[in-house]
Amino acid sequence: MININRDQAPNHALWIEDRRTKFKRKLMTYNRHVDVGWSPTSQHIFINDYAESNEADCILFDVKARQILSVSALLRDQFQAWGIAGVGHRYVRCTTWQQSSVAVTIMAYGTAKPSGFERRIILDPLTRRVISVR
DSSP, X not given: OEEEEOSSSSOEEEEEEOTTTOOEEEEEEESSEEEEEEOTTSSEEXXXXXXXXXXXXXXXXXXXXXXXXXXXXXXXXXXXXXXXXTOSEEEEEEEEEETTEEEEEEEEEEXXXXXXXXXXXXXXXXXXXXXXXX
16 A cells, blocks of 8 residues: 655545556545555455545445445445434444454434434445444
8 A cells, every 4th residue: 555645636645556566556535534454355455534524434445356435325325214314424434354344333423413323334345235233
């Protein structure tokens, strides 16, 4: 993983490099801050993108298929069911890999949810299915 910071836009970018072939590919640009976690199999990467002070999303990257998946986009219908689709502050963060699945924490609060909301899910990035919700 290579992180590039520059004085001109786009200011921040994440790149992935194949160490064997030296081939580089830009994964994404970002605004503020990211953190990254490789899966134990090195087949997937999660990238927590802290885009705004009121928003974070976990992006999953399939290294072999070279596909990117937003966890927030994947869970859009579930957000509607939980009543957090339009909440002012929503943070979707991948926390750890559990074999080939990833643990995700979802927190939200705002005028629609003044007491706050929190769920922990286990997500299988290959099938794009939620395995468990707590």
